[in-house]
Amino acid sequence: MPRHHVERHFTGSLVVRDAVIGMAxxxxxxxxxxxxxxxxxxxxxxxxxxxxxxIAAGSIAMGLGGYLAARSDVEHYASERAxxxxxxxxxxxxxxxxxxxxxxxxxxxxxxxxPVVEALRKRPExxxxxxxxxxxxxxxxxxxxxxxxxxxxGGAYAVGGFIPLLPYMLLKHTLTALAVSSVVTLVAxxxxxxxxxxxxxxxxxxxxxxxxxxxxxxxxxxxxxxxAIS
Amino acid sequence: MPRHHVERHFTGSLVVRDAVIGMAxxxxxxxxxxxxxxxxxxxxxxxxxxxxxxIAAGSIAMGLGGYLAARSDVEHYASERAxxxxxxxxxxxxxxxxxxxxxxxxxxxxxxxxPVVEALRKRPExxxxxxxxxxxxxxxxxxxxxxxxxxxxGGAYAVGGFIPLLPYMLLKHTLTALAVSSVVTLVAxxxxxxxxxxxxxxxxxxxxxxxxxxxxxxxxxxxxxxxAIS
Numbered sequence: 001m002p003r004h005h006v007e008r009h010f011t012g013s014l015v016v017r018d019a020v021i022g023m024a025x026x027x028x029x030x031x032x033x034x035x036x037x038x039x040x041x042x043x044x045x046x047x048x049x050x051x052x053x054x055i056a057a058g059s060i061a062m063g064l065g066g067y068l069a070a071r072s073d074v075e076h077y078a079s080e081r082a083x084x085x086x087x088x089x090x091x092x093x094x095x096x097x098x099x100x101x102x103x104x105x106x107x108x109x110x111x112x113x114x115p116v117v118e119a120l121r122k123r124p125e126x127x128x129x130x131x132x133x134x135x136x137x138x139x140x141x142x143x144x145x146x147x148x149x150x151x152x153x154g155g156a157y158a159v160g161g162f163i164p165l166l167p168y169m170l171l172k173h174t175l176t177a178l179a180v181s182s183v184v185t186l187v188a189x190x191x192x193x194x195x196x197x198x199x200x201x202x203x204x205x206x207x208x209x210x211x212x213x214x215x216x217x218x219x220x221x222x223x224x225x226x227x228a229i230s
Numbered sequence: 231m232p233r234h235h236v237e238r239h240f241t242g243s244l245v246v247r248d249a250v251i252g253m254a255x256x257x258x259x260x261x262x263x264x265x266x267x268x269x270x271x272x273x274x275x276x277x278x279x280x281x282x283x284x285i286a287a288g289s290i291a292m293g294l295g296g297y298l299a300a301r302s303d304v305e306h307y308a309s310e311r312a313x314x315x316x317x318x319x320x321x322x323x324x325x326x327x328x329x330x331x332x333x334x335x336x337x338x339x340x341x342x343x344x345p346v347v348e349a350l351r352k353r354p355e356x357x358x359x360x361x362x363x364x365x366x367x368x369x370x371x372x373x374x375x376x377x378x379x380x381x382x383x384g385g386a387y388a389v390g391g392f393i394p395l396l397p398y399m400l401l402k403h404t405l406t407a408l409a410v411s412s413v414v415t416l417v418a419x420x421x422x423x424x425x426x427x428x429x430x431x432x433x434x435x436x437x438x439x440x441x442x443x444x445x446x447x448x449x450x451x452x453x454x455x456x457x458a459i460s
Contacts, residue, residue: 028291029259029284036283041276049460050280053266053452054259060448061258068440072432079431103346107356112349116333119342126337137367201309202302210298218290222283230279 014145015152020196022062022153026160027192028215030054031185034164036222038178040230044168047177051168055161063154070146077138084128084136095131096121102134163188182219189215244375248382250426252292256390257422258445260284261415264394266452268408270460274398277407281398285391293384300376307362307371314358314366325361326351332364393418412449419445 030051037047087095096117103113120127132138167180190208197207260281267277317325326347333343350357362368397410420438427437 024295025291029287032287032291033263033280033284036287037280040279040283045460046271046276049270049456050263050267052459053270053456054263054284056455057259057262057266057448057452060451061255061262061444064444064447065254068444072430076431106350106360107353108346108349112345115342116338116346119338120336123337126335130336133367134364137363137369139367200302201306214291214294214298217294218287221290222287225286226279226283229282230275 015148016199018066018149018152019156020199021066022059022156023160023192024196024211025058025062026055026157027163027185027189027211028160028218029058030161031164031181031215032218032222034168034181035178035219036226038174039223039225039227042174044172044174044177047168047174048165051161051165055158055165058161059154059157062157063150066153067146067150070141070149073141074143074146077132077141080136080138081128081132084131085124088124088127088131092121095127098135099130160188160192186212186215245378245382246429248296248379249386250429251296252289252383252386253390253422254426254441255288255292256285256387257393257415257419257441258390258448259288260391261394261411261445262448262452264398264411265408265449266456268404269453269455269457272404274402274404274407277398277404278395281391281395285388285395288391289384289387292387293380296383297376297380300371300379303371304373304376307368310366310368311358311362314361315354318354318357318361322351325357328365329360390418390422416442416445 033054034047034051037050041047084095099117099120100110100113103116104110120130132140164181164185167177167184168174171177171180189211193208193211194204196202196211197204200207263284264277264281267280271277314325329347329350330340330343333346334340350360362370394411394415397407397414398404401407401410419441423438423441424434426432426441427434430437
């Protein structure tokens with residue numbers, strides 16, 4: 001079986017993807033919020049309180065959001081599959097015509113496509129699987145993933161959020177804390193972007209520059225807005 | 231052509247999906263942050279500054295994140311397609327075996343699957359398209375979407391974020407503002423969840439309850455954490 005080149009399409013497990021989703025925002029938003037508040041407030045404890053409140057809010061919102069997204073993938077797949085099963089049973093001629101049409105879009109002549117359709121008609125369950133993949137482009141999601149997805153996203157958000165916030169917890173002067181937080185977080189964003197690029201098939205150096213730019217722009221905008229209105 | 235039942239698989243355009251992504255977090259995180267700060271601070275202006283800084287940070291981070299995700303979808307598709315083209319040209323026997331194998335997973339006998347493989351071998355471009363869809367489950371993304379995706383996500387985040395923040399801008403007392411903000415935002419979350427459920431095929435009432443619960447939990451946790459440490 002020619003599996004040797006299929007593996008190369010693999011681009012990081014679902015756990016890695018969840019961790020990347022959580023950490024991307026966790027590193028960026030609490031960093032930008034703290035930087036923004038430094039433009040308006042000169043007591044670190046308010047920034048720490050706001051940062052921790054943001055980490056709690058963000059990790060819960062993203063974690064639960066991820067949970068619901070994973071649950072709704074499972075339900076969406078189940079309901080689409082039930083629909084295909086019903087259609088294969090009740091309007092098999094329509095479904096057969098759909099397969100014919102789809103295969104002809106790939107240049108197959110009716111005479112070439114018909115044996116496939118006939119073969120699928122004899123095997124309703126395989127036919128349904130074929131429609132799920134070919135017509136709808138859906139893969140069966142793992143029902144047990146929702147909880148892990150939530151914990152991974154939420155946890156990664158919290159871990160990411162503590163990196164920019166720690167300097168404000170340890171240092172007295174807000175501007176010193178901002179400077180240390182910026183250096184530490186931009187380095188963390190660069191490392192994170194590099195690793196993320198590696199897993200997602202983007203050139204790592206370019207991915208690192210992109211995540212640093214996003215973090216820097218978000219923090220700069222937050223800083224300027226907070227300074228302008230205070 | 232039996233297209234009458236295919237439309238029912240449709241679950242909201244990409245613009246709607248982007249708006250939902252942005253607004254889900256925009257309604258939740260600034261609301262929870264403001265509520266959290268109310269547990270620690272009794273001046274509304276700091277909450278407004280923090281809220282605006284969060285909206286700026288969040289909409290830029292999410293908008294640019296959406297931009298990069300859409301760009302990387304385009305690049306991922308292009309690089310996978312180039313790989314499939316190379317494989318179809320250089321190792322056609324392996325690719326043909328892959329198609330055979332995939333079709334046999336759907337219960338087709340080798341004799342039934344062979345005509346398809348032979349037909350695809352005669353049409354390399356159609357073969358590549360077939361592999362993109364069937365082996366990799368990828369659809370060709372629209373390259374022009376990245377910018378609109380970014381603006382939709384970021385804009386929806388900002389619009390969503392102003393809803394919980396307005397009471398703090400208009401009212402003097404933080405606890406009054408918190409009460410008004412909570413009522414307004416939980417109603418907005420319920421409406422948003424209902425509409426989101428409608429577009430994503432989840433029961434609207436259940437979706438409404440879920441978004442309200444996420445917002446409430448995030449805000450409650452942020453409030454308790456901010457109060458505990460201040």
